[in-house]
Each structure stands twice: as C-alpha cells, then as structure tokens.
Amino acid sequence: MKLSRLLFVLGLPLLIAGCATWKFGSKDAAQPSPSAQPTARSSSPDGASPAVIKSSAVAPAAPQTSVAGQPVILPLDFTASLGSVRRHGRLYTVGNRIVGEQGLPVSLAGNSFFWSQWQSHFYSAEVVKWLKLDWKASLVRAAMGVEGGGYLEHPQEEQARICTLVEAAIAADLYVIIDWHDHHAHQHTAQAVAFFETMARKYGKYPNVLYEIFNEPMQDVTWPNDVKPYAEKVVAAIRAIDPDNMIIVGSPTWSQDVDVVADDPIKAKNIAYSLHFYAGTHKQWLRDKALKALHKGLPLFVTEWGTCNADGNGDVDEASVREWMDFMQQWGLSHCNWAVSDKDEAASIVKPGTSVQGHWVEDDLTTSGRLVREWMRSWAAASGAL
Numbered sequence: 001m002k003l004s005r006l007l008f009v010l011g012l013p014l015l016i017a018g019c020a021t022w023k024f025g026s027k028d029a030a031q032p033s034p035s036a037q038p039t040a041r042s043s044s045p046d047g048a049s050p051a052v053i054k055s056s057a058v059a060p061a062a063p064q065t066s067v068a069g070q071p072v073i074l075p076l077d078f079t080a081s082l083g084s085v086r087r088h089g090r091l092y093t094v095g096n097r098i099v100g101e102q103g104l105p106v107s108l109a110g111n112s113f114f115w116s117q118w119q120s121h122f123y124s125a126e127v128v129k130w131l132k133l134d135w136k137a138s139l140v141r142a143a144m145g146v147e148g149g150g151y152l153e154h155p156q157e158e159q160a161r162i163c164t165l166v167e168a169a170i171a172a173d174l175y176v177i178i179d180w181h182d183h184h185a186h187q188h189t190a191q192a193v194a195f196f197e198t199m200a201r202k203y204g205k206y207p208n209v210l211y212e213i214f215n216e217p218m219q220d221v222t223w224p225n226d227v228k229p230y231a232e233k234v235v236a237a238i239r240a241i242d243p244d245n246m247i248i249v250g251s252p253t254w255s256q257d258v259d260v261v262a263d264d265p266i267k268a269k270n271i272a273y274s275l276h277f278y279a280g281t282h283k284q285w286l287r288d289k290a291l292k293a294l295h296k297g298l299p300l301f302v303t304e305w306g307t308c309n310a311d312g313n314g315d316v317d318e319a320s321v322r323e324w325m326d327f328m329q330q331w332g333l334s335h336c337n338w339a340v341s342d343k344d345e346a347a348s349i350v351k352p353g354t355s356v357q358g359h360w361v362e363d364d365l366t367t368s369g370r371l372v373r374e375w376m377r378s379w380a381a382a383s384g385a386l
C-alpha cells in the first residue's frame with residue numbers, strides 16, 4: 001500500500017468527524033467603508049434552490065501564526081510545510097462540483113492579485129508566503145494584464161511576473177490560477193494560445209495550476225458567437241500539451257452569464273466556469289443566475305469577487321458579503337478576492353504605500369482587507385486547515 005493510500009485510510013475517521021463539524025459564517029466582526037477597481041457591470045434575475053455538500057477535512061498541522069489575534073512575524077521559510085495541494089491533489093470537476101484527487105469536494109479561499117502591469121510590486125514570493133501564513137490562503141490568482149500596456153505590448157515582462165507568482169505558489173503548496181486578464185480575449189486568440197501553450201509546457205505537470213483563459217467578456221459579445229469559439233481554441237491548445245489540469249472559462253456580462261453557458265457548455269474534460277461578483281452591486285439576482293447554472297450541472301468557480309461596488313467605488317457591503325459567503329459555503333464554491341493592491345480604492349486589501357514584503361499589521365489593511373482576511377481565516381478554520 002502506498003504511503004499516501006495508507007494515510008488516507010488512517011485519516012478516514014478524522015475526515016468523517018470533519019464533515020460533521022463543517023461550518024462557516026461564524027465570523028463575528030467586520031466593518032464597512034470606501035471604494036474599488038474593475039469595470040461597471042449589470043444583469044438580470046431568476047430562481048432556484050440549493051443542495052448541501054459535505055467537506056473534505058484531513059486537518060494538517062499549520063504553523064503558529066497569531067497571538068491574541070495579532071500576527072506574529074515568523075521567518076518565511078516554511079514553504080515545505082503541508083498546504084492545500086498536498087492535501088487535495090489535482091482538482092477535477094464532477095457534475096457541478098469541484099473535487100480533489102480522492103473525489104472529495106474542495107472549497108478554497110484565496111486572493112487575486114491586481115492587473116500585473118499596474119501592481120507588479122506585489123508580484124513576489126514574499127507576498128504569496130504571507131498570504132498563506134497569515135491570511136490562510138489556499139490559492140492565489142495571477143492576473144496578467146493583457147491590454148492597457150500589458151502582455152500585448154510587453155509579453156516577456158508580464159509573463160515573467162506570472163511565472164514569479166506561479167513558482168512561489170508551487171513552492172508554498174498553494175493552488176494558483178493563471179488568469180488571462182482581458183476583456184477582449186476573443187480579439188487576441190493567437191496571443192492567448194501561444195501564452196497558454198507556454199504555461200502548459202512549463203507548469204502542466206503541477207497539480208497546483210489552473211488556467212483561467214478569459215477573465216471577463218463584456219456585454220457586446222455572445223457565448224455562442226464569440227466566447228465559446230475562442231475558448232474551444234484555447235482549450236484545445238492547452239489539452240494538446242496538458243491533458244488534465246482544470247481550465248476555467250468566463251462568460252459574457254463580466255462572467256455573470258453562467259446560466260446561458262449552462263445550456264451550451266464546452267465539450268472537453270475538466271472545464272469549470274467563472275462567476276464574478278461585487279457585493280455592493282450584485283445581489284440575489286446574480287445568485288439566481290448561478291443557481292440556474294448549478295442546477296443544470298455547471299461547475300462554478302468564483303475566481304474574482306469584491307466587497308464593494310463593481311465600478312470601483314462605494315462602501316464595503318458587509319451584509320451582502322455575508323450572503324455571498326453563505327451561498328458559496330452552501331454550494332462548496334471556491335473564491336478569490338480582488339485584489340492584492342495598494343491602489344487608493346476600496347477593493348484594495350492594503351493601504352497606499354504598504355510594504356511589498358508582507359508582514360502586514362492590522363493598520364496596514366483597508367476595511368476590505370480586514371473583512372476579507374477574517375473570511376479567509378474562517379474558511380480555512382472550517383475546512384480544518386487553520
């Protein structure tokens with residue numbers, strides 16, 4: 001019997017106990033305030049009803065990281081310690097669920113970095129390690145800016161930033177989403193294919209890696225005519241090199257039209273679909289669209305969400321965040337918060353001028369940063385990883 005198999009068998013009782021005690025939303029605290037980044041969004045309503053999942057939970061030992069709620073500065077040399085990927089292995093879709101190699105549902109919480117061309121000072125191994133150590137991140141998202149002076153103009157420079165984060169995440173045993181952060185990816189198909197072929201060759205053997213091939217298609221495109229044909233080309237290019245790692249696909253209306261996709265999904269293995277929301281803007285009507293998709297068997301992955309409005313302004317909407325967290329817990333969805341940034345706006349997790357080395361104290365965090373950190377730590381605790 002392989003050691004991993006033996007450990008799994010021995011861990012089964014723990015796992016069952018873990019399922020019985022699975023809970024979320026026991027977060028007592030938070031606070032509201034200022035504004036954020038992305039683009040304006042909109043959409044429309046619908047309805048449905050959920051189903052409850054059980055979590056996996058073989059609790060690994062985690063490093064001691066806080067005393068009385070205050071972070072303790074530790075040497076960042078723990079990268080060999082057990083993290084999310086050794087625990088769950090490569091991720092797969094099974095119906096509308098995402099599971100690990102042992103077939104158990106996996107629900108991850110992590111941070112999305114900002115457009116790589118505009119907040120590259122945070123694209124470092126030190127920040128990745130800090131997010132694992134203090135925020136209990138189980139995944140990170142490397143958001144490679146494509147337009148706006150990004151990859152189209154400086155391919156080597158932007159790709160190098162992504163590689164820095166991917167390699168830091170692999171070293172820290174975290175999942176990492178390689179995000180083609182573009183609103184017009186269907187107009188850059190050749191570049192996307194070349195980029196993802198390079199990524200698949202470099203990283204396709206690592207279970208840590210997920211490919212997100214179209215961040216947010218906008219409202220002026222359709223799924224059947226624009227996004228799906230693009231996605232099929234990029235998926236085929238990746239699959240020719242990497243047969244198994246998960247590929248995540250966006251949908252029109254800033255990755256909200258998952259209900260449309262559910263009627264006409266891509267025919268390929270291990271494909272999930274992104275759902276993006278901003279708590280100040282998107283409410284039950286967007287969850288209703290997500291429910292429609294889930295009920296049709298579409299696996300969703302919240303690769304980007306924010307605590308505030310979608311236009312980059314407005315208050316942190318703590319009550320709406322809680323509703324979304326409840327929804328994601330109920331459906332076992334994984335999520336990445338926008339964004340690791342010190343830009344002066346609400347969605348940024350740290351204040352302008354904050355250290356790019358991590359080791360952040362509470363006063364370095366924005367209102368959004370404090371709220372997100374609490375939810376992420378709560379998520380990790382509920383899955384037995386804290």
Ligand code: MG
Pocket residue numbers: 203204205206242243244245
């Ligand atoms: Mg692979």
